[in-house]
Amino acid sequence: MIDAAARLALESHLDDRIEFDAPLARHTSLRIGGPADAIATPADRDELAATLAICDAHSIPTTVLGAGFNVLIREGGIRGLVLRLKKLREVERRGQDLIAVEAGASHATITRFCVDHALSGLEFAAGIPGTLGGWLAMNAGIGVREMKDVVHEIDLLDRRGMALPTLPRDRLDFRYRALHGLEPGSILVAARLRVTPGDRARIREEIDRLLESRRATQPIDIPSCGSVFRNPPGDHAGRLIEAAGLKGLREGAAQISPVHANFIVNHGGATASDVLRLIDRARRAVADETGIVLETEVKLLGTPARTASFEEACGIAGGNAS
Numbered sequence: 375m376i377d378a379a380a381r382l383a384l385e386s387h388l389d390d391r392i393e394f395d396a397p398l399a400r401h402t403s404l405r406i407g408g409p410a411d412a413i414a415t416p417a418d419r420d421e422l423a424a425t426l427a428i429c430d431a432h433s434i435p436t437t438v439l440g441a442g443f444n445v446l447i448r449e450g451g452i453r454g455l456v457l458r459l460k461k462l463r464e465v466e467r468r469g470q471d472l473i474a475v476e477a478g479a480s481h482a483t484i485t486r487f488c489v490d491h492a493l494s495g496l497e498f499a500a501g502i503p504g505t506l507g508g509w510l511a512m513n514a515g516i517g518v519r520e521m522k523d524v525v526h527e528i529d530l531l532d533r534r535g536m537a538l539p540t541l542p543r544d545r546l547d548f549r550y551r552a553l554h555g556l557e558p559g560s561i562l563v564a565a566r567l568r569v570t571p572g573d574r575a576r577i578r579e580e581i582d583r584l585l586e587s588r589r590a591t592q593p594i595d596i597p598s599c600g601s602v603f604r605n606p607p608g609d610h611a612g613r614l615i616e617a618a619g620l621k622g623l624r625e626g627a628a629q630i631s632p633v634h635a636n637f638i639v640n641h642g643g644a645t646a647s648d649v650l651r652l653i654d655r656a657r658r659a660v661a662d663e664t665g666i667v668l669e670t671e672v673k674l675l676g677t678p679a680r681t682a683s684f685e686e687a688c689g690i691a692g693g694n695a696s
């Protein structure tokens with residue numbers, strides 16, 4: 375998928391910020407995922423733009439990953455280049471009530487900045503693990519508040535690495551755990567978020583309260599990908615799966631969490647196929663009991679396991695896919 379000329383162009387541009395045929399499991403919270411043809415971690419926005427231009431010129435597909443907290447990557451891994459934006463992590467204050475955040479900034483970095491500067495508004499997101507890019511792409515939130523409530527405007531690059539016009543909030547089509555209407559292949563690179571100057575102790579207290587309630591209700595000490603299913607209108611996926619009697623169900627080393635039935639946890643060595651079998655069993659059981667067909671919230675990425683016959687069919691038997 376990445377031929378010699380493309381590999382040379384990427385290597386000379388990214389130096390040690392690119393790895394070829396690299397495992398993705400360590401970049402996901404579930405600790406599951408086959409290899410990517412390549413994983414790049416651009417140093418800044420310009421390098422990201424130039425990397426996208428190289429991929430476009432060489433017809434290399436690109437996939438952007440945040441911190442991997444809401445993805446399930448299959449055994450065959452991801453063809454083409456996976457982009458990680460963790461070096462784009464600046465957070466800056468813009469006047470009284472805005473902060474400018476780069477897409478790779480983590481939930482911890484953003485939360486620390488808000489506490490240090492006594493800025494209120496993002497307390498709800500402190501316990502939602504990920505990066506700003508993932509928060510926006512998923513419209514991450516908790517019951518009362520979502521990213522759509524705090525976004526002022528966002529910056530994007532298109533698939534060729536060209537800057538797109540900044541999109542103000544009223545041109546963004548946020549839905550439940552989704553952001554629709556972006557140009558296909560575009561990448562969120564930064565956003566300005568609305569905040570309010572507040573009392574640091576109160577902000578800290580609210581964050582602690584929310585984190586405490588998470589600790590009591592979610593399996594946060596074991597690898598998972600957060601909510602597997604979207605909540606159907608008027609109900610909760612976890613309640614429906616529990617009512618169908620599936621809490622604690624195992625497939626290999628994957629298990630429907632005994633703590634929260636909308637979480638699937640990895641006890642060590644689980645495969646994407648184990649998780650997909652649990653997803654299928656939960657979906658069927660809930661549909662049989664209630665007629666409700668659950669939709670997945672977790673993003674399924676990558677291809678199924680590559681078998682010898684698959685490799686032969688692709689003409690890559692015995693060789694390196696890249």
Ligand SMILES: Cc1cc2nc3c(=O)[nH]c(=O)nc-3n(C[C@H](O)[C@H](O)[C@H](O)COP(=O)(O)OP(=O)(O)OC[C@H]3O[C@@H](n4cnc5c(N)ncnc54)[C@H](O)[C@@H]3O)c2cc1C
Pocket residue numbers: 403437438439440441442443444445459477501502503504505506507508509510511512513514515516551560561562563592593594598599600601673
């Ligand atoms: C223990 C636990 C608790 C959780 N609790 C919550 C919760 O309360 N509420 C909630 O909403 N979620 C929750 N989640 C899910 C997860 O934290 C969120 O979905 C978060 O937004 C994922 O961010 P990420 O950076 O890890 O994105 P990833 O999981 O890496 O990616 C998610 C999607 O976003 C896309 N994406 C990422 N960055 C960009 C970018 N820069 N440009 C374009 N697309 C991009 C990816 O391609 C992918 O499709 C939880 C997860 C865990 C493990």
